[in-house]
Amino acid sequence: MNIYDVSRRAGVSIATVSRVLNGNPNVSEKTRTKVHAVMEELGYTPNVFARGLGLGTMKTIGIMCSDSSDPYLANAIYYLERQLRINGYDSILCCTGPFLDNKRTYFELLLSKRVDAVILAGSKFVELIDRDNDYLIEAAKELPIMLVNGYLDAPGIYSTVCDDYEAMYHVARRLIRSGRKEILYLYTSHSYSGLNKVQGYKNALSDHGIPVRRELIHQCAKDVTASRKLMEQLADSGLKFDAVMTSDDSLAVGAVKFAHIRSLAVPEELAIVGYNNSILSYCTNPEISSVDTKVEELCTTTVNTLMSVFGGGSAPAKTVIAADFIQKQTTNF
Amino acid sequence: MNIYDVSRRAGVSIATVSRVLNGNPNVSEKTRTKVHAVMEELGYTPNVFARGLGLGTMKTIGIMCSDSSDPYLANAIYYLERQLRINGYDSILCCTGPFLDNKRTYFELLLSKRVDAVILAGSKFVELIDRDNDYLIEAAKELPIMLVNGYLDAPGIYSTVCDDYEAMYHVARRLIRSGRKEILYLYTSHSYSGLNKVQGYKNALSDHGIPVRRELIHQCAKDVTASRKLMEQLADSGLKFDAVMTSDDSLAVGAVKFAHIRSLAVPEELAIVGYNNSILSYCTNPEISSVDTKVEELCTTTVNTLMSVFGGGSAPAKTVIAADFIQKQTTNF
DNA sequence: AGCCAGATTGTAAGCGCTTACAGAATAACA
DNA sequence: TGTTATTCTGTAAGCGCTTACAATCTGGCT
Numbered sequence: 001m002n003i004y005d006v007s008r009r010a011g012v013s014i015a016t017v018s019r020v021l022n023g024n025p026n027v028s029e030k031t032r033t034k035v036h037a038v039m040e041e042l043g044y045t046p047n048v049f050a051r052g053l054g055l056g057t058m059k060t061i062g063i064m065c066s067d068s069s070d071p072y073l074a075n076a077i078y079y080l081e082r083q084l085r086i087n088g089y090d091s092i093l094c095c096t097g098p099f100l101d102n103k104r105t106y107f108e109l110l111l112s113k114r115v116d117a118v119i120l121a122g123s124k125f126v127e128l129i130d131r132d133n134d135y136l137i138e139a140a141k142e143l144p145i146m147l148v149n150g151y152l153d154a155p156g157i158y159s160t161v162c163d164d165y166e167a168m169y170h171v172a173r174r175l176i177r178s179g180r181k182e183i184l185y186l187y188t189s190h191s192y193s194g195l196n197k198v199q200g201y202k203n204a205l206s207d208h209g210i211p212v213r214r215e216l217i218h219q220c221a222k223d224v225t226a227s228r229k230l231m232e233q234l235a236d237s238g239l240k241f242d243a244v245m246t247s248d249d250s251l252a253v254g255a256v257k258f259a260h261i262r263s264l265a266v267p268e269e270l271a272i273v274g275y276n277n278s279i280l281s282y283c284t285n286p287e288i289s290s291v292d293t294k295v296e297e298l299c300t301t302t303v304n305t306l307m308s309v310f311g312g313g314s315a316p317a318k319t320v321i322a323a324d325f326i327q328k329q330t331t332n333f
Numbered sequence: 334m335n336i337y338d339v340s341r342r343a344g345v346s347i348a349t350v351s352r353v354l355n356g357n358p359n360v361s362e363k364t365r366t367k368v369h370a371v372m373e374e375l376g377y378t379p380n381v382f383a384r385g386l387g388l389g390t391m392k393t394i395g396i397m398c399s400d401s402s403d404p405y406l407a408n409a410i411y412y413l414e415r416q417l418r419i420n421g422y423d424s425i426l427c428c429t430g431p432f433l434d435n436k437r438t439y440f441e442l443l444l445s446k447r448v449d450a451v452i453l454a455g456s457k458f459v460e461l462i463d464r465d466n467d468y469l470i471e472a473a474k475e476l477p478i479m480l481v482n483g484y485l486d487a488p489g490i491y492s493t494v495c496d497d498y499e500a501m502y503h504v505a506r507r508l509i510r511s512g513r514k515e516i517l518y519l520y521t522s523h524s525y526s527g528l529n530k531v532q533g534y535k536n537a538l539s540d541h542g543i544p545v546r547r548e549l550i551h552q553c554a555k556d557v558t559a560s561r562k563l564m565e566q567l568a569d570s571g572l573k574f575d576a577v578m579t580s581d582d583s584l585a586v587g588a589v590k591f592a593h594i595r596s597l598a599v600p601e602e603l604a605i606v607g608y609n610n611s612i613l614s615y616c617t618n619p620e621i622s623s624v625d626t627k628v629e630e631l632c633t634t635t636v637n638t639l640m641s642v643f644g645g646g647s648a649p650a651k652t653v654i655a656a657d658f659i660q661k662q663t664t665n666f
Numbered sequence: 667a668g669c670c671a672g673a674t675t676g677t678a679a680g681c682g683c684t685t686a687c688a689g690a691a692t693a694a695c696a
Numbered sequence: 697t698g699t700t701a702t703t704c705t706g707t708a709a710g711c712g713c714t715t716a717c718a719a720t721c722t723g724g725c726t
Binding site: 045046047048049050051052053056058060063067068069070071074075077078081082085090091092093094095097109111112113114224225250253256257260279280282283284285 | 378379380381382383384385386389391393396400401402403404407408410411414415418423424425426427428430442444445446447557558583586589590593612613615616617618
Binding site for chain 4: 002003004014015017018019021022024046047049050051052053054055
């Protein structure tokens with residue numbers, strides 16, 4: 001069943017059928033109706049490969065993420081996929097796994113599928129340390145590269161980021177103003193957004209005359225248990241803190257556990273702030289105050305920007321989206 | 334840059350290049366090496382569309398799921414995607430959204446992409462009530478349909494399911510043996526696995542001489558808050574229960590919240606059992622005893638079965654995987 | 667009726683790859 | 697060395713679609 005069957009049956013040429021298929025206006029209303037009817041009758045579906053061959057594109061976007069089982073990224077994938085579909089695009093998903101083992105290989109695999117663009121979801125894709133981003137910059141010459149929560153200044157690369165700096169600054173300031181003096185800061189990675197977050201924390205302290213103490217800032221695996229253990233360890237080593245800010249809700253969950261084990265009143269003796277306002281922050285008791293990073297908005301904006309790039313319109317190289325602090329039960333300011 | 338460039342540069346015909354590309358053994362070692370070298374040198378990547386046109390397939394599997402932001406499905410997607418990639422297949426993701434609005438349209442969209450098979454992740458895809466599965470059965474004549482946690486008896490449809498009946502029977506029996514008499518049962522949907530689960534619960538009660546009481550079985554939205562509210566409501570209406578079994582961890586989280594609000598000792602006064610052993614069950618205090626449904630095994634098995642279908646080997650129409658009960662802190666037997 | 671612009675349709679040449687078949691080269695053997 | 701079997705390589709015909717260009721058909725006008 002192909003375009004010839006349709007053309008024969010409709011008594012027109014394949015060119016006409018093709019035109020109908022592509023919504024070309026140079027077709028009389030009568031033929032258009034006729035062809036549509038035949039396509040319907042025959043249950044005809046154009047062959048995407050042939051189409052792709054002819055057009056050089058297949059309206060497909062590659063989505064790369066580290067680990068779709070991370071609740072935050074899972075959400076992102078959902079929204080990205082949905083918004084792409086609304087715009088008539090499909091998505092090929094590609095998860096590198098939590099360690100981004102060979103992200104470059106995966107990236108090239110996606111390119112080999114002749115996708116029309118690649119969306120990198122998650123800030124871990126942009127290297128801040130060894131700066132191994134050449135392949136992205138190179139690829140961006142050929143097709144749009146969209147970064148969700150990452151930033152790279154190069155032509156063809158578009159970023160949509162959450163204003164992590166501002167969010168963390170805001171949280172830290174409110175903690176300070178409500179009297180917290182020793183704010184522990186736990187983070188998971190040195191990504192673009194990771195650095196912005198910690199900078200917001202640091203600047204807020206400085207701006208309020210509080211010294212930034214190295215021993216209050218710690219990296220931790222993105223894991224409920226890991227963060228609890230780390231905090232126990234820190235407390236045991238004599239470190240004092242009356243609040244803890246985290247770069248991810250999972251760490252904050254560990255903090256709640258820590259407080260429970262040590263019988264600390266939350267938020268009175270220990271204020272806890274999560275990040276991403278994921279479902280995890282609603283599971284604990286007390287529920288964790290967290291920063292809503294607006295995943296949905298982030299994702300729809302990313303796709304919309306991409307569409308305007310496709311449309312030839314101008315698109316901002318970087319869009320910043322404001323976060324929202326959601327006060328729940330682990331803070332009291 | 335196409336196959337002609339490579340053939341010219343390597344001084345062979347395009348047929349030979351194509352053979353090398355496809356690992357055809359009828360190529361001398363010398364030419365093979367030469368061609369590989371040239372491909373490397375030129376950075377040649379075959380055009381997937383042309384290839385798809387020629388072969389009629391593109392080694393791509395469609396994955397349909399309701400909602401990738403559900404932690405359970407998110408995990409499933411990750412494992413499916415990974416296992417497919419290991420076998421040299423790509424995946425096109427397609428999320429219908431939590432309400433499965435027009436799953437049929439999505440399904441056909443996937444077919445129109447000429448995928449080699451479709452994997453339906455999540456038991457909600459198979460209709461048990463209005464039995465609107467004709468399109469699946471019809472499609473299965475053309476390409477393999479794989480159900481993860483769903484079952485449909487038709488040629489070309491392969492299922493991999495968790496032994497939900499056994500798991501729930503086991504949990505209920507242990508609760509009963511440890512002295513629980515009034516076990517509340519909360520479930521989210523009437524899916525294939527949903528029915529098996531509740532049947533396990535019912536049979537365990539019957540087999541131990543406990544009457545199955547309708548007022549102890551309730552449907553509830555898959556939502557932390559919804560389940561808490563429902564339980565408060567039930568308790569307020571005078572219903573007594575000393576244990577609660579749930580068909581999903583999110584409901585169990587609500588149960589923990591309920592116990593906390595009503596100051597019930599867990600597990601002494603109220604035992605709580607979750608399902609899926611997702612990260613949510615590790616977030617609460619106390620941590621929720623839950624059933625590990627072996628997502629990873631489920632997914633790898635699904636893909637492996639699919640591969641053996643592709644390979645022409647025999648494949649079981651239904652594979653059952655045993656679940657594991659993970660005792661944590663909300664039960665004591 | 668004759669002519670022409672504009673609308674509509676058809677013809678045919680790709681797009682880059684696979685593969686059946688034919689042909690060339692090589693190896694094996696007498 | 698000649699013959700044949702075997703291995704390797706090339707030619708050319710698709711796969712199903714898009715699209716430039718040519719051809720045809722309108723209707724409005726003189």
